Amino acid sequence: MSLLQGERAELADPEPSPPARPPLHARVPLTSAVLLTVVGALAAASLCIGAGEVGAAGVLDYLGGSDSARLHLVVGELRLPRTTTALLVGAALGIAGCLLQAVTRNPLAETGLLGVNAGASLGVVAGIAFLRVETGFGHLVWAFAGAVLASGLVLLISSGSGGSSPLRLVLAGSALGATFGGITSLIIVNSAQAYDGFRQWVLGSLAGIEGFGELRLLAPVLALGFVVALCVMRPLSALALGDDLARGLGHRPGVVRVVVALSVTLLTASAVALVGPISFLGLLAGFVARALAGPRLFAQIGLAGLIGAGVLTGADVLARVVSKPYEAPVAVIVALIGAPVLIGIVRSRRLGALGMTDSDAPSATGRKHVPADRQLVLRRGPFSLLVAHRPALAAVALAALLVTAVVFAAYAGQSDLDIPRTFRAIFGLGDHFDVLLVQQFRLGRIVAALTAGAALGLAGCLTQTLARNRLATPELLGVNDGATAAILVSVTLSGTFGAWWAGPLGALVAVLVVTLVAGGLGQRGYRVLVVGLAMSALASAATQVVLARRSLSSASSLYTWASGSLNGRSYDVAWPVLIGLAVLVPAALVVARHLNVLRFDDATAASLGVSPARVRLVCMLLAVALAGLAVGICGPVGFVALASPVIASRLAGPLKVPVLGSVLVGAALILLADTLGRTVFDGVEVPVGVVTTVLGGPFLLWVLLGRSSAARL
Template sequence: MIAPRADTTEVSATSDQLPAEKARVGISGTPDSGGVNRNRLPLLLPALTLALLLLAALSLCIGAGEVGALGVLDYVLGHNGARTDARLALVVGDLRLPRTLTALLVGAALGVAGCLLQAVTRNPLAETGLLGVNAGASFGVVTGIALLGLDSGHAYLVCAFAGAVLASGLVLLIAGRRGGGSPMRLVLAGAALGSTFGGATSVIVVNSAEAYDRFRNWVLGSLAGVEGFGELGRLSPVLLTGFLVALLVARPLSALALGDDMARGLGHRPPVIRTVVAVGVTLLTASAVALAGPISFLGLLAGFVARSLAGNRLPARLLCAGLIGAGVLTAADVAARVVARPFEAPVSVIVALIGAPVLIALVRSRKFAATGLADPATEEPKPVKAARTRTFWGGETLLRRGPVSLLVVRRALFAVLVLAGLLLVAVVLSAQAGQSDMGVVRTFRAIFGEGDRFDVLAVQKFRLSRIVAGLAAGAALGLAGCLTQTLARNRLATPELLGVNDGATAAVLIAVSFSAAGTFGAWWAGPLGALVAVVVVTTVAGGLGQRGYRVLVVGLAMSALASAVTQVVLARRSLGSASSLYVWTQGSLNGRGYEVALPVLLGLLALVPLALAVARHLDVLRFDDTTASSLGAAPARVRAVCMLLAVALAGLAVGICGPVGFVALAAPVIASRLSGPLRVPLLGSMLVGAALVTVADTVGRIAFEGSEIPVGVVTTVLGGPFLLWVLLGRSAATRV
């Protein structure tokens, strides 16, 4: 997950705002902001504790073995010789009690870790996968399965913990260079390393059916394999150390909320605080992932709900987050044993089904509005620096013929021509790459139907049809990303933030499940699912005009629900079918041809002119709404039209090749660097997106002899280093 703009979340430390900020972090004696009174905390914490004890008791009483509440009570209290009963000792002592304690500790660890991350990054949407811990753990488990042949729960635990520590260690190393571990650098480094580790995991999984069969069960998260206290006992010291770090860092982290300068004035060292927090989060999350698998969304949910209940006083938020995380995971584990008897449902799916409605209800409440997170962002437009020298390529040319005139920006035109030439080269090389030894000249002739008929058949029938599908999908993703980033005024924004990719993916998989042929012919389900996801998100959030966190929170909740649906579909299918579906969910052009690309090309023919027509208004939207209205634009209308265009384009792309990552993020950034910052690079983004997908597909086909890497996996692996290069460079602050 990518964080929102740092300038909308960071806390100012100016003198006129200091009293208010002291109230926010609970330093002064006034009630906390967000409508939370400190007098409520003595009642809130006992209530949460009581609810947690009831859930723990329920967990002990439900499960296999036909042991009821009275038998459990006798065993716990040692009455009537219950502890000498072999059956009770097995069911309660070896199965239910260790499982319940593991759920409590893992849930508390994820809740506290999520709360710490939200505090240190000053981002209420941060979650425990932010430091790449989940991706690193997944990579460790897959590596152990595929390369080392490991197949035991203890081996998975060791590999998951080692991978999680490796990933978070690299994040800390990268974020600490030249930036002192600032919140934005932690976010970007975590996203980049998470992307790279996730892509590497997919490379191994798509080439090993055995690894995928074991991985697809582990990655869903489950407590079913907990037997005895062995694994929990080994990781208890690590968990306790993580909780101790959270306790010790609470006060310095509260001071850090006042700003780095004020924290230094109070005797703290912000880089050291952030590093210690990251270490504590790593210990807690790595242990939790090793014990129960990568349970996403729980850290976000617990930290967010704790903020709404306990306000901004960090010690109280940490306690509430730990209790809420433990309670939610325990409730989800109980539900997982009941809803699909005699089998067990994945606990991460249950967490998403429980947490998403809670988040949606929370952001629709008045309490959420009182926290200030739903307020419109008051952002001043950044001044555009004047060019130092006016060169030929930096100027403009006015073309006029009668009443019609056209202003041509020479640098942007030159960039488009260069990108078009590079795209042509990429197409020729992609058509040439393959098993047959065909030179570039023969390939170029075969594209136009000349030369040997076998060359023409191989190029036009098989390779070129796939290339056309990739071009259409890449152009759609590039344009969708450009529209989204311009609307959000944020180079990190993509349609994924509104649940578009996950909604489209779930819709296509559902259509495949109900299809008699079981194929991917129902390309139309992609844009339909994306449209449904956005309609739900915008309706629940109160419209596209919401500029605060409300739309993002609802989008994350929708993504969690759609991802849960996708996981259920994959888990219920046979291994062969699930393997092919998994490859598609990573983004693949395998078997895609003209029959799928043609509808998308027709859609582009209709949508691209409309996007170009509103391009002028997009330039104006870079200013605030008042300035845009005074220049003749209608911000609300333009924003709605552009968002619908982005959704339709992203949905069409998913219908072709699945959710290909990185392209919608990178294409506008590259196009903007080439064409200059004065214009919205719509055409350039389309060309860059098409080129990226074409090149990635070519690399995936030729990288490993005898096997193919999905295009989405290639873009994900390359996306991490690109994100670090673009956003962690010397001038990153001017480009975010």
């Protein structure tokens, strides 16, 4: 058969092709109708289920105009306001999450990103601790005031010199949110009353809603937030094309971002004030809406509102029935519903169509030409060592700083030691009481601080270089939440505080689960990140429930550890980490050579003989092991893994991965923060994690407001 005859035969008898699926935009009306039906059914179930033994027949009688006092109380004063609040708050959080993801061009942005949740939490804690606020209405007022204050500061900072941008908005929200969170923890660890009220409010609940009084107060604010969201959709859609094209179409990108942030603030602040912080819902609703609607922003926002309303209403219904006669926290139910859905979507084959896959392109900020540093070659027979002047000088200066910090930490405290006596006591010389105080009580804690800080600094250096992002830390893989959960399990099983190995074991289990569920590390950075966020939401919600149901004294001590604390930690927990560092630091130094090449795109790295997938896997395992060991010592201390590589890189220069510098900076930061926490308040010890969090926010602001911050990130 000739070629032409073969072609004719193929044309005459073509193979049947599978029916093409309609495009996303063609399915949006049907999807909207289905979601409306589901939300309506959930609202009906919310009216019919609950305390009071009033079923569907009673609800129909009330809606038909029955004058029964019992039906009026159960349906009219309890269930109807609660259902209405769930629908409005869920829609507000869904729309706010979708707007925030669009304006930051980050599909993983969530409604706590503007510092709203942290500001609301600080407002509630301040009201409880300083003004003895105990009523739900008082919590509402203070939560709303704190949320608005936080968002206002974020907008002010992100719109300062240099103009507004998604990066500045994210950094400002993260920085102020961290600072407010640290101040909240500082108040809580010193006030049992504030913690007792806060641990119930932070779980989120609609159980306290009676009547339309509170909703009526915030309804105008919610309505204004919805209206602003509708008005900003068109310019926000233009902004997705890029700032230059948006300006060409007559829009002002800076003003659009400020207006969007205002809408998100109004919606989220009202929601948090009414039902408490339910941060995972905004992320879930916006992400699912993007998967269903594709790139059309109008459809995304509408579907996000429906999804948020349906999930919160359904979670509230389940909260009433899963643990009768009590109610489960609605935030836990939202996490249990949302995490599997989010994981299922991110594992689907449509992920690439959503723009959620990694590319092999280098960092968007590019790399500026950096002049070569002077270098010294040391030779000994067949061996040679290349030493760069600037990194070597930086390492010597950091080592001197670390020695000074050790002496100061051994000296600081409630004793009459002077610095010369302290220095002699470190080496076992001088008065017997001085040696006992320094070596047995203070040096053990100092060694624990040094090892934990070194491990965190090195773990942060590896993850930041691996992700090509200065904001990437080991916490993104669920290390902190996994370690915290493991410690709580060990406390529950043994009745005493967990051993040093419980934290690393929990961190390892969390990372293994995230990696297996995500389908491996590979090139799926976003997939691993989304699964990590989902697992963290589950673990965090479970942790809050455990703390809420323990006795006040037990919960307070566990909360102090969960904030990051070195109290009672000594040589017994430091030695395992020292052994781990003796193995892992040399391994990280070896891997660092390949990380320098991995700063370029994968094709360039492969052409230079480096296997990107293998280097990523080794670096990830090293970072997880180091971070898990550190959490096992001092709990989930924040910002050290973030700040250490940034500071070390600024000192040593950008030519090399600052492995050794990150180790030294991390050790110094933890030690100085612990010393400050021990001595700043007379008779009161501030956990080291609270100190680093309070100081970490201003550090992020320094990164944000400094010159060429975008290039550094």
